Amino acid sequence: MRVAFASEPAYPDRPNEDFIGATADAVALLDGASIPPGVTSACSHSVRWYSHTLGSTLLAEMTQSTGPLPELLAQGIKHVTSLHDFTCDLTHGGSPSATVIMLRQTARHLDWLVLGDSTLVLDTGTYEPMVICDDRLEQVAAPHRVRLNSLPGGTREHAEARREYVETLGQYRNRDGGFWVASTDPLAADQALTGTTPANQVRAAAVLTDGAADAVSRYGLMTWRQLLDTLAQDGPAELIRRVREAERSDPHGERWPRSKPNDDATAAYCHIT
Template identity: 90%
Template sequence: MRVAFASEPAYPDRPNEDFIGATADAVVLLDGASIPPGITSACSHSVRWYSHTLGSTLLAEMTQSAGPLPELLAQGIKHVTSLHDFTCDLTHGGSPSATVIMLRQTADHLDWLVLGDSTLILDTRTPNPMVICDDRLEQVAAPHRTRLDSLPGGTPEHAEARRQYVETLGQYRNRDGGFWVASTDPLAADQAFTGTIPTDGICAAALLTDGAADAVNRYRLTTWRRLLGTLAQDGPAELIRQVREAERSDPRGERWPRSKPHDDATAAYCCPSEGVLGDPVEALASGFRDEFERA
């Protein structure tokens, strides 16, 4: 599997809490959940430590085992929890957490897992690619965003509203009726979206943290089909550049209300092994033709 990826922190002087890693047969993407000022945690470890430790653990597991992806995720969460359950109070709701995407290629199929609001795109040779995103966070969050979205970014009022918003969402994390992410409870892996698809039906895949998927979801800069074209022709860094340009044009969130001016952004573009799948460039061209004909 050929993989190209780019990752950029929200700000140059802050750590990137995303994780991206790949082998010849597997890709893992995590988006660590930032903790805003004013929220305390009983865990002494950073969000970056959590996302990078879990991400590297999952990648190692996927190269050593052909087990079901939810099982590997549960094992990975359990392992990382064991690294700090004697030094940190992991019963506290502020323990670090992350979304997870896992993609694994075998000789004749692709296995995938999505937990949290990162986005997996599978180019299935049809006009509309398959887009998988766990939207349970958005369903829970929408009713609580009204005040936050009404305030201009960069103000003390907006910062306080964001703190209250994140604290409120913490009450819904990893519980029935709420949303699920990787944190301290391995049972969260059972809540992931999963699937298997024959490799001869896929010509490419893309993995995006929400900071990169905002190109479509928030800023409406493009469509999923055209986003795949950008990744194939210009590379993941170009997609992130376009997102940053949109964000810089609206620093206070007046056109596009949001929690923070910038977010960590990571994008990966994968072409499964040559000879297994068809030509991704031709598939993209076919998709563009179909999109043009529908317009």
């Protein structure tokens, strides 16, 4: 597997809370859930610490074990939790969390796992690629986003609505009827979307945080097929450049209502060999 990737923070002066790492036969992508001002957390560790610590753990696990990906994710969550359960109150709902994509190539198969709203796109040689994204967050969030979407970005009212929105979503995190992400409970791994595809049936794979997948899912700049073509021909950095261009054209969310003007964006293109 040949992997090319690019990752860019939402703003140059803020830490990138995405994680991307790859070996010759494995990729791990995590999108840390940003905590807006005003939302408290009983954990002293940053979202970036969580996504990068869990991401590097998962990548190491995939290179050392052929075990099922949900099992490796559960082990990874348990390990990272053990690193700070004596210093932080992990029973508090504001503990750092992240979406997860794990992709592993063996001699005959491509194993994948998706937890949360990051997106995996598999180019199977047909015109319409296979798109895997856990939409449970969107199902829960949509009814609570009405007020947020009605307010112009960059205003005090919008910032307050975003804080309320994030706090509300916290009530649905990692529970039945809500949505699931990696945080402190290893049982969340059992809720991931998983699959195995014969390696000879996949030409390439795109691994995207929502900040990069917005090129299709929010801004409609291209189709999923065109996204794959862009990654193959121009590279992941070009995809992110187009997303940033769209964001700059609509800084207050008038055309594309959203909770924040820019988002961390990470994209990887994996050519399956």
